[in-house]
Amino acid sequence: MKKNLLLALFSGILLWLGWPPTSYITFLLFVGLVPMLLALENIIQSPVKRKGYHIFLTAFAGFFIWNTLSIYWVYNSLKTIGAIIAIPLSLIPYSLGPLLMALACWLYYRLRLATNRSTGLFGLVCFWMAYEYVHQTWPLAFPWMTLGNGFAVSHQWVQWYEYTGVYGGTVWIWLINILIFLYYQSLKEAQTKAYRVKVVTAFTIALVVPLAFSLIRYYSFREQQDPSDVVVAQPNIDPYEKEGSIPVQQQIAILTHLSDSVAQKNTEFFIWPETAIAEQFDENKTQSTAYYRQVRDFLGKYSNGNVITGAETYQVYNRPATESARAIPGTNQYWDAFNAALLIENSDRVQFYHKSKLVPGAEMIPFSSLSFLKPAFEHLGGATGSYGSQPEPSVFYTQSGIGSDPVICYESIWGEYVGKAVLKGAQFIAIITNDGWWENTSGKDQHLDYAKLRAIETRRWVCRSANTGISAFINERGDIVKHTDWWVRTAIKQDINLNSDLTFYTRYGDYIPKTASFLSVLGILFIGVKWRKAKEQAA
Structure with a gap:
């Protein structure tokens, strides 16, 4: 044997x-x-x-x-x-x-x-x-x-x-x-x-x-020519310092400075990484936050500009509206926390997407109905409950009608899920992630490589913003046409091609x-x- x-x-x-x-x-x-x-x-x-x-x-x-x-x-x-x-x-x-x-x-x-x-x-x-x-x-x-x-x-x-x-x-x-x-x-x-x-x-x-x-x-x-100018920012903020050591407004200032350094007047999209806005805020009061005003001031220089960014958000309910909703002690209210993506544009409209494919343990408690498992999973990131999520992908649409698929970190491994957003009208894929937790290991490289497969499956450009790297632009053949290095503060710009055609896999999953x-x-x-x-x- x-x-x-x-x-x-x-x-x-x-x-x-x-x-x-x-x-x-x-x-x-x-x-x-x-x-x-x-x-x-x-x-x-x-x-x-x-x-x-x-x-x-x-x-x-x-x-x-x-x-x-x-x-x-x-x-x-x-x-x-x-x-x-x-x-x-x-x-x-x-x-x-x-x-x-x-x-x-x-x-x-x-x-x-x-x-x-x-x-x-x-x-x-x-x-x-x-x-x-x-x-x-x-x-x-x-x-x-x-x-x-x-x-x-x-x-x-x-x-x-x-x-x-x-x-x-x-x-x-x-x-x-x-x-x-x-x-x-x-x-x-x-x-x-x-x-x-x-x-x-x-x-x-x-x-x-x-x-x-x-x-x-x-x-x-051969790609169909339908160009859009996109900037991807890589702030390179240590993930263990994002919440606490560096003020959120300073982090946004880093992102806006990086974006400005490579942008043109006709730049349409600025893509910032997962939880780039690292302090939780109420989604129903987004326009009143200093972070939102800071982003809007930045966009004032770009008439066609849109920011796709990660954020930590929450919603408050008067009843347990979702399975993940948690009671607010001492009140009759409940709340949900989200690992979210936002589209902020030169208008008062803000679009939200709540990460759906949550990391077991770190972002959601598997088999949460089995209460005896909760203490064990709480040690994964210290979560006392699951993040809220949404069951289906969303498409962000700009005022000009361009559709983008916001994909948050772990979700980029699911081909069919990404394809559903493309089926709904997404013309390119925006992956926002924070791979710094894995440090300088092959995990970050594998995650980048897997994104190439999403480009092939859907025949969509992938614009990838990773907090500490590796950020990249990937064309419809799956080629990495431009990328950053690991653990550097930088930004890159690329004219991508938008695509509205659907592949066989996108249609049938x-x-x-x-x-x-x-x-x-x-x-x-x-x-x-x-x-x-x-x-x-x-x-």
Whole structure:
């Protein structure tokens, strides 16, 4: 069994080496799962007892290595609360994903018992995509390690994400790995030459056709010319000093100075990072705040100017209007806090968007109805309750009719969610984020790389403002055409192209994982029926 464990661990290392932000060896993703498949096959074919138990543990070990090495930076965002708390909390994303991945492998084993290897492998891909879909929809969502994200560095290979989204990449990786595994097994099992030729032919088609299509699409792609001048500011304010050490008006002054340094009179958008306005204010009294007046004074120099900025806001209610509303002690009122985005323009109108995809633990309490979990999650950032949110994305429209999609930090990992705003009329994507919590680790680079996939899926420019970096402009092909360095105070300007055309993926969203999830449910029911019949026959 040590050999199988080593194979699984080797799989984890290969997947990590091929994972963003590593460049030039993305191809390792095409072989990274082969050792794992060999380990599972060895267990299935061995006389060992409790095979399902061994398969689950072996798969978990390999995928735990991959996840831990790839997202080690999660610990950095927690360590200020102390190692005693941070270490076990960081194990949640390190372990939860691998547990679900191992469950997919265990279901594959159970399906193999009831059918054959081919059906089992087809089921494995479906079970895996079902896990990925569950892991982006349930309260503990963390779709960071969705396999299709692995092509974020080599985005030239997956221009067809405009049809499939990242789940097309998941299918591609599994398909290539499975065909290599089958070829190896054909040699080991002395399969016929004709069978091996079929496998090699399938492998060649599966690898070459998507790659060739993508490269042709990439080099022949032309954007429609509809320019808009955009400025992205990167204030580089230490996230641990944003609230308290540096007055908010001073922070806004830094942002306006940076914006002025590169802007032109016809600049239409100034994009500032997440929580750029770091002191909470009542949304119903926005126009009376000193922060709003400071931004309006800045915009007075730009007749067509609009500011998209992050802010900490709240609303007060006379009743518990939302699930996240908290009682105000000593009153009959309730309030909601929001991680918000604002569009401020040269009028009295202010548009708000409330972050929807909240970070489990730090911004929302998963399974909040289970009150015994609250004390544990309160340690993640000190939240005593969940932020308020909104169920659907919003589109900010300027007076001139330009639509933008405000995307706050973590939300940029959800392809379908971003696509919904594009479907509503967004002509470009504005990502505002604060990646400083992760410090100078690969987390910030992965987050930037993933934004390239949103550009391809929707064929929209992405304008990314990150408090401490890396800020960037990404074109419709997914190329980073301009970017800042990490941990510098600066601003960059770019003429982007607005686009109103809709891609196939934008129209139909995550149809691939939804189909796979449906097939997985059927597969699980089939496994259950077979298991029950086997028990009845044994009795």
